[in-house]
Amino acid sequence: MDTFLQQIINGLTLGSVYALVALGYTMVYGIIGLINFAHGEVVMIGAMVSLSVITALLGAHVQLPSVLIILAGLIVAVLVCMTLAYGMEKIAYRPLRKAPRLAPLITAIGMSIILQNLALMIWGRNYLTFPTLIEPTPHNILGASMTDLQMLIVALAGLLMAGLVFIVQRTRLGMAMRATAQNPQVAGLMGIDINVVISAAFVIGAALAAVAGLMVMTYYGIAHYYMGFLLGLKAFTAAVLGGIGNLAGAMLGGILLSIIEAPGAGYIGDVSNICGFPCLGDTLQEKCTASDGQLSLFGSNYQDVFAFFVLILVLIFRPSGLLGERVADRA
Amino acid sequence: MKFNRSLGLTFVAAALVTAYGCGKEEPKKVEAPATAGAPAMPGATVKIGHVGPTTGPQAHLGKDNENGARMAIDDANAKNIVIDGKKIKFELVAEDDQADPKQGTTVAQKLVDAKVAGVVGHLNSGTTIPASKLYSDAGIPQISPSATNPKYTLQGFKTAFRVMANDVQQGSVIGKEAVTTLGAKKIAIIDDKTAYGAGLAEETEKAAKAAGGTIVAHEFTNDKATDFKAILTKIKAKSPDIIMYGGMDAQGGPMVKQMKELGIKAKYIAGDGVCSAEWPKLAGGAAEGQYCTQAGVPPENMANAKDFVTRFTGKYGPIQVYAPYSYDAAMTLIAAMQKANSTDPAKYLPELAKISYDGVTAKIEFDEHGDTKNGAITLYQVKDGKLMPMAMNVGGKTEKVGAAPPTSSMKSDTKAPADTMKSDTKASGDAMKKDNKAQ
Amino acid sequence: MNRPRAKSIPPKVWAGVVLLALALALLPFVAAFAGQAWVRILNFAMLYIMLALGLNIVVGFAGLLDLGYIAFYAVGAYVYALLASPHFGIHLPFWVILPLSAGIACAFGVLLGAPTLKLRGDYLAIVTLGFGEIIRIFLNNLNAPLNITNGPQGVNLIDPFRIGSFSFARPEVVLGVAFSGPQKYYYLLLLITIGVVVVNLRLQNSRLGRAWEAIREDEIAAKAMGINTRNIKLLAFAMGASFGGIAGAVFSATQQFVSPESFGLFESIIVLAMVVLGGMGNIPGVILGAILLTLLPEVLRYTMEPLQNALFGRVILDAETIRLLVFGIALVAIMLYRPAGLWPSAVRKRELEVKGGTA
Structure with a gap:
């Protein structure tokens, strides 16, 4: 039982990070229908910038409490990422708003390559270590362990998501966003400056990405210029799982994805143990005896397969994700 | 392979216009080991290739290896090595294979075209194995500092070596x-x-x-x-x-x-x-x-290991993983050339196979496959x-x-x-x- | 390095065709002056032409966004690798395996297509992406409990293509002309590529090609016109996959080593970029895109350092870093200046002028 609980806790932490990144994908998609492939790189830039700021502050021998140092890193990272996303939208996506659907997808891929290699030039190829500012103290929760850093990550992610929901549901900007998502032309006629709304979606997404970047780095203690790719992919998958374009869906998708993939794959390993089967071949039978009856077809090496398999199943039964609305076809 | 000044200049000029292979391919022997037989000159340039992923997720390792090889080349040049009556200037031709087997063969071919005298690399087994065939065909000795897949040296290629223990x-x-x-x-x-x-x-x-x-x-x-x-x-x-x-x-x-x-x-x-x-x-x-x-053996047991570590970290920053092996690989190639008194791959390859060289990671000796002997x-x-x-x-x-x-x-x-x-x-x-x- | 397009129905300009054929025949020798590496690069360019044309059927003709296309390439490559290598001790001839590779890849195409027929646009994209990863992970893991693919170690010592004792992997002198291994493969690849191009050209103008186009433009209208959209879409997946399978088999034979790391997600993305950048749905455009994106990084590899030396007198940035940076910038720039691709199809162009597409 404590193993199960532990897996849930692990999943929850990682899931909150996925969810934050997924929100960036989903907001942009919801409004202009673009898969912003470069979003993962924004997370990476956020992590790298905050790392630079934090190490610089530590190096300058300024006697500040660690919380302030982290906060400083966070603020700079958020600002840099917001500027970056704004610029990216303006240069690479805005001119293509009327172009064929796949054109901005290719520029997004191009931007992703550019950002990665810029980061490589600036921060080098090596894995960078993040100083342990918050000593992870494990707390015992019903036999499972959860560090205070994990709690902080989950809490902060929850807070940010609540904040975003507030912005989208309760403010004028949020209303404009929702209107633009419904119908950009009509929204424009109603006096909404669509460009501002789209920029806002990018910028807010980038801010969340920067926070996620810092979280990932503090949590794992390392950063690398290539880290954005995999994270972005996972978050994108999460967004689709929840129903891309839907905020609650992104959060649900993020947490669900991280909870099902890893532990799920673990249990699949036990379930797909083939040694109990009658009429195995001789070779298999031998291997079973050699491994004390522990021969499973699928182990944790199939973790990603399992995650994608769940995704495909969900999409077969709910073609627009768990919480996605049934939208009209896009050309 | 041997450039006098003017030829070198033409080469640079040609390279500016198009690809950098143009200038070199004129002696039009295809995929054959370079022949060393130019008249005695005060100096000659010998190219040594290095391949590793210097972009992509493993870029830090690739660059680390490259730096190891580069430092070996610099060290060798500082020693003013004379082979066959010529002062040899070694030159590193560093290539990026992005850890992609396909690009691995492309850059291997590029090195073969450039008539390198030996190759340090590749980093991954996945790129080393397909590339080893090209080097073998061209008779160019290849020492991988980090490909640990046993199959690499079991293909029957006389040119394939490694200075790293296999899996x-x-x-x-x-x-x-x-x-x-x-x-x-x-x-x-x-x-x-x-x-x-x-x-x-x-x-x-x-x-x-x-x-x-x-x-x-x-x-x-x-x-x-x-x-x-x-x-x-x-x-x-x-x-x-x-x-x-x-x-x-x-x-x-x-x-x-x-x-x-x-x-x-x-x-x-x-x-x-x-x-x-x-x-x-x-x-x-x-x-x-x-x-x-x-x-390899602990650095304390190797005379030159400590020195290597200080010099390397001073020059390129922390050692990632395989730089010392890469350094040894390049140095071993050079040592074999010295021993054979030739930079011609065909001539120094037999010497390489039976070399005994005191590297920074261990005493380097190869067994009949090209693996390190009882490493x-x-x-x-x-x-x-x-x-x-x-x-x-x-x-x-x-x-x-x-x-x-x-x-x-x-x-x-x-x-x-x-x-x-x-x-x-x-x-x-x-x-x-x-x-x-x-x- | 540009290859002019091959016309499907040759008009009176036979001379042009002959010239083109001559140019293609001599190309590997011209390239060899710049180094054998360039012949290899040309070979890879042709592999990518096949892949891009296959993906073009799915994305360009039928309008189904596929981000996992490389899976079929992987399937083709492994079918060849397993049936012509010491791994299982089976050594079937190339011409037997080629259709087999195509067939099995085709079956996988249907396997992917069937459950995803209902999905649209970007949902399809993520499912195909997942499918591509699933295939790669399976290839990487099917060495236990039973060793089928040899897992991450890959399959080595795959038979090269050979006719009798005439092996394509060795340099050889034929009729007084020295052929290197890659040069021989060039002609084999050229033959297959021309075959693939011709089939694609015929497909485009066939009933099936028009049905795909109809589905791409408006699925509901296509259905109303009596097109069996389900079967036609499945056919798009199946045919696209077959070409991927063929390319994979050829890749295996040229490379003589396959391992799962050749079939990552990034490859799928690059092939998609070739299709979109060249001009979706337009065969010459797609060919152009494939050639451009294969050659560009290699040209940059050769020129970046000399160029910096010429401009600044020293190498400021490593060739490899700046190479990919320039590649990324090129992707963005080309799309910004030619949103419909470098060489869009005439139909597409007209559409764009009229309604300006939806974002």
Whole structure:
């Protein structure tokens, strides 16, 4: 039982990070229908910038409490990422708003390559270590362990998501966003400056990405210029799982994805143990005896397969994700 | 291959216009070993190729290898080596294969075209194997500093060598040491499902079983992962004495950190991919008291190893993993050329096969396949954030390394690794902070 | 390095065709002056032409966004690798395996297509992406409990293509002309590529091609016109996959070593970029895109350092870093200046002018 609980806790932490990144994908998609492939790189830039700021502050021998140092890193990272996303939208996506659907997808891929290699030039190829500012103290929760850093990550992610929901549901900007998502032309006629709304979606997404970047780095203690790719992919998958374009869906998708993939794959390993089967071949039978009856077809090496398999199943039964609305076809 | 000044200049000019192969291909022999037979000149340039992924997820390792080879070239040039009456200037032709087998062959062909006298590389087994065929066809000796797949040297190519223990050699030591020296009975294995990690894990598993250990779990991750909590949680339930990892330090670091966060008290041992000076830092202090193995003998036993480390870190920053091997690979090529008194691959290849060269990682000698001959493998333990040699395995026999500084008594360590861990983390954490400042 | 397009129905300009054929025949020798590496690069360019044309059927003709296309390439490559290598000790001839590769890849195409027929646009994209990863992970893991693919170690010593004792992997002198291994493969690849191009050209103008186009433009209208959209879409997946399978088999034979790391997600993305950048749905455009994106990184590899030397007198940035940076910038720039691709199809162009597409 404590193993199960532990897996849930692990999943929850990682899931909150996925969810934050997924929100960036989903907001942009919801409004202009673009898969912003470069979003993962924004997370990476956020992590790298905050790392630079934090190490610089530590190096300058300024006697500040660690919380302030982290906060400083966070603020700079958020600002840099917001500027970056704004610029990216303006240069690479805005001119293509009327172009064929796949054109901005290719520029997004191009931007992703550019950002990665810029980061490589600036921060080098090596894995960078993040100083342990918050000593992870494990707390015992019903036999499972959860560090205070994990709690902080989950809490902060929850807070940010609540904040975003507030912005989208309760403010004028949020209303404009929702209107633009419904119908950009009509929204424009109603006096909404669509460009501002789209920029806002990018910028807010980038801010969340920067926070996620810092979280990932503090949590794992390392950063690398290539880290954005995999994270972005996972978050994108999460967004689709929840129903891309839907905020609650992104959060649900993020947490669900991280909870099902890893532990799920673990249990699949036990379930797909083939040694109990009658009429195995001789070779298999031998291997079973050699491994004390522990021969499973699928182990944790199939973790990603399992995650994608769940995704495909969900999409077969709910073609627009768990919480996605049934939208009209896009050309 | 031999350029006088004017030819060199034409070459640069040609390169500006189009590709840089144009100037070189004029002597129009195709895929044949370069012939050395120009009239005696005061100087000659010899090209040595290096290939590794210098972009993409493994760029840090690729560049590290490249820097190792580059430093060897610089050192050789500083020595003003004279071969066959000519002063030789070595030149490194560094290429990026992005760890992609397809690009591996393309750049291998580029090096063959450029008539390099020898190749250091590639980094990954996946690119080294297909490329080795091209080098073999062209008769160019190739020494990989890091491709550990046993198959690489078992293809029957006379030109394929490596200065690194292969998976079988290293895995068997890890498995044996885990059981005998570290006294583990229940062993959990994790590998990253790359050719290297999986190969190493498989051999470790065999050796551990042979030594009397039981494998309680075998879990998998991948070489880009950062989160291992799910598999570690699963392993924790099996309460192993030791966790063995086949993979690289970028995963090994966070992994031991997460082990500690999950309260796993098991020991941890990994192969050379993890065994870098960076590992304790990447682990944020959590690697204290844990183990890893490296091919070669402890630096204390090698005359020039210390010097290499200081000079390399001074010039290029911290050693990632394989730079010393890469340095040795390049130096071995050059040593063979000196011995044969020729830079012609066809002439110095026989010398290379029977060379005995004192490198920075070990005494380098090749067996009939091109693997290192009964290569020593050293077991290291992390102490105060540094790797300290604690035992050495030569030809299947374990020798304790006593020279290591403070309190290297193995017994006390095996009894209470958890305690050591606790008391040392703080200190190493601080040390790490200092390191970061220094950067 | 540009290859002019091959016309499907040759008009009176036979001379042009002859010239083109001559140019293509001599190309490997011209390239060899710059180095054998360039012949290899040309070979890879042709592999990518096949892949891009295959993907073009799915994305360009039928309008189904596929981000996991490389899976079929992987399937083709492994079918060849397993049936012509010491791994299982089976050594079937190339011409037997080629259709087999195509067939099995085709079956996988249907396997992917069937459950995803209902999905639209970007949902399809993520499912195909997942499918591509699933295939790669399976290839990487099917060495236990039974060793089928040899896992991450890959399959080595795959038979090269050979006719009798005439092996394509060795340099040889034929009729007084020295052929290197890659040059021989060039002609084999050229033959297959021309075959693939011709089939594609015929497909485009066939009933099936028009049905795909109809589905791409408006699925509901297409259905109303009596097109069996389900079967036609499945056919798009199946045919696209077959070409991927053929390319994979050829890749295996040229490379003589396959391992799962050749079939990552990034490859799928690059092939998609070739299709979109060249001009979706337009065969010459797609060919252009494939050639451009294969050659560009290699040209940059050769020129970046000399160029910096010429401009600044020293190498400021490593060739490899700046190479990919320039590649990324090129992707963005080309799309910004030619949103419909470098050489869009005439139909597409007209559409764009009229309604300006939806974002």
